[in-house]
Amino acid sequence: MLILKGVIVLLLLMVIGYKLLCIVEGDADLILEKDTEKEFTKAARDEDSVTIRRRLTFRNRGKQAAVVSDCIARTQLPYEQYDGIEARGRVERVGEPREDDYFEAVIVDPHKSMDIDVFITLKARKGQSLEFALSRMVDMPIDIIYTTFSRRPYEMVKDRIVMTAQEAANSVGVKLVDED
Secondary structure (H helix, E strand, C coil), X not given: CHHHHHHXXXXXXXXXXXXXXXXXXXXXXXXXXXXXXXXXXXXXXXXXXXXXXXXXXXXXXXXXXXXEEEEEEEECCCCCCCCCEEEEEEEEECXXXXXXXXXCCEEECCCCXXXXXXXXXXXXXXXXXXXXXXXXXXXEEEEEEEEEECCCCCEEEEEEEEECHXXXXXXXXXXXXXXX
C-alpha cells in the first residue's frame, strides 16, 4: 500500500511539474489582425465575375510556435437577403497561390506574423449583368474560420470581416442604387 501511495504522489508531482513547465515556457497566442488592409480591392475581373481581395495577418504574440492547419472564408450572403449575386470565398497565404482552394498548414513562430489574402469572387445571377447586380448589393459578412494548435489541443476560431456594398460596387466602377 505504501508503494501505491508513493507512485500516486510521484505521478501527482510529475503532473504539477509539467504544468509549471508549461506556465514558464508559455504557449502560442495567435490572433487574426483584421486591420492590415481596411478595404477590399479588385484583384481580377472577367465577363461574368469580379474577384476582390483583402489582406489580413496572423500574429503570434506567444512564446511557442503556433500551427494554422486550416483556413477558409465563408461568405454570409443568403439569397433571402440578396439573390442577385453568388459569392464564393477562399484564403491563400501571400506568395503561395493555389488553384485547388486548399490552405496548406503553416507554422507561425513566436513573435512573428504571416499575411493571408481573402479572395471573394462575385458572380451575377438570374441573367443580370454584374454591374446591375453590384449596384444593388448589400453589405456581406465573411467568416474567417481557422484551426490552430500549439501546446494546447486544437481549437477552431471564427473571426468576422465585412465587405461593404460600396466596396463591391467600387470593384466594377458602379454607384450603389438606393431602392427604398
